[in-house]
């Protein structure tokens with residue numbers, strides 16, 4: 496779990512909540528909030544998927560498929576964005592399995 500102020504559950508992304516996220520997570524928080532504002536988080540039946548600058552990343556709880564997470568093992572902004580979206584309901588809901596989508600895409604063969 497990321498460090499997100501508990502009042503997000505009642506206030507949503509109020510100015511106070513945003514400020515606290517930014518104070519706590521700095522650049523990571525800023526990227527996460529921007530992505531949430533831009534509607535870049537989708538919730539599939541199996542995973543949250545965050546669209547970043549260079550591709551789509553699959554987030555599952557404390558795990559993310561981006562290189563930042565893979566190589567440094569640290570919480571990246573995708574995980575933060577997915578959690579903010581999950582807590583506020585600010586995501587696009589997809590009634591399909593992301594795994595099924597992957598099967599139809601070329602790069603899936605390289606990463607899975």
Ligand SMILES: [Zn+2]
Pocket residue numbers: 552559560561562563564571572573574
């Ligand atoms: Zn990531």
